Amino acid sequence: xxIITVRMFKGRSVDxxxxxxxxxxxxxxxxxxxxxxxxxxxxxxxxxxxxxxxxKLMADK
Numbered sequence: 001x002x003i004i005t006v007r008m009f010k011g012r013s014v015d016x017x018x019x020x021x022x023x024x025x026x027x028x029x030x031x032x033x034x035x036x037x038x039x040x041x042x043x044x045x046x047x048x049x050x051x052x053x054x055x056k057l058m059a060d061k
Contacts, residue, residue, distance in 0.1 A: 001038040002028055009058070010045040017043060 004024060025039045048059035 001040065002032060002034070003040045003042065004028070005042045005044060007044045007046060009048055009051070012045075 006020070021041050024041060025036050028034070028039045029036050049057055051058045053061075
């Protein structure tokens with residue numbers, strides 16, 4: 001079963017996540033030839049002060 005983890009900054013709406021889950025599930029089942037019940041998608045909403053790139057917190061950019 002495919003488990004897809006999506007890490008992104010907080011701020012996306014439930015409607016955006018719902019659409020993402022629908023589209024990614026549909027395309028995953030098409031490409032991997034599995035049923036939609038086999039596809040799991042986990043969102044990890046991250047605060048900008050919990051993510052650093054290039055020696056700086058994203059909250060400081």
